Amino acid sequence: MWYETPDDAYFNLAIEEAIPRALSQGLVPPTLRFFRNRRAVVIGYFQYAEREVNLEYAKVNAIQVVRRFTGGGAVYHDLGNLNYALSLPFHLGVPRDMIEYYFFFLKPVVAALRRLGVEEAKVGKLNDLNIGSRKVGGTAASTRWEVAFFHGTLLINTNLEVMERVLKIPRQKLRDKGISSLRQRVINLQEVLGSISVEEVVEAIVRAYEEALGLEASYEEAPSDCELELSRRLYEKRYSRPEWNLERKPLSWFEV
Secondary structure, three states: OEOOOOOOHHHHHHHHHHHHHHHHOOOOOOEEEEEOOOEEEEEOOOOOHHHHEOHHHHHHOOOEEEEOOOOOOOEEEEOOEEEEEEEEEHHHOOOOOHHHHHHHHHHHHHHHHHHHOOOOEEEOOOOEEEEOOEEEEEEEEEOHHHEEEEEEEEEOOOOHHHHHHHEOOOHHHHHHOOOOOHHHOEOOHHHHHOOOOHHHHHHHHHHHHHHHHOOOOOOOOOOOHHHHHHHHHHHHHHHOOHHHHOOOOOHHHOOO
């Protein structure tokens, strides 16, 4: 499924949560979704927005700040960044051990990139996707509702200058990696492959997951009615509210 609301990152993230919730109730099949945000910073569930984001720069440049329901670090999204999310029942062979869990989901993406010609594609640390020593994507996961949920970013042609300005990266963290700037740490896919379309990347990822899972993908243009209804409720009760996105209120504070 490629369904997105690029100008509304809050609703895009509401859909992210609605899909695994609907799957847990047996209302929808296993789902692989792709989407983009035009200009947004997505922070992890446990993070404080003011520590991770240059909020003044974000405000001046109309960059939305939205919290996701999974952990992990802050990421910058624009139309040069592809987001993918996979919701599966555990009975399809998803391991419970978290190290194996991440490898289970990342291995097909590595295979997709190598198929596209990125020979140095590999799994970095636990939840990173690397090209050589540089990061081309990050991932996060959840096992809530007894659903294996995994999502990630893939830098295709992202504006790295804006990324560096809007994210607050501690200098010590960069020094620990032996670099002096964020742009030395990350890499766009187009830097390796030259001109490549988002559609080509999507197709490669779909084929790789089909092979890994032994399933055949069917294309859906939009979420089901039940997923959209749940997305609207999540959007209204949580994702559209600054109390959720900026103030790190607990999930229990937002009844859905």
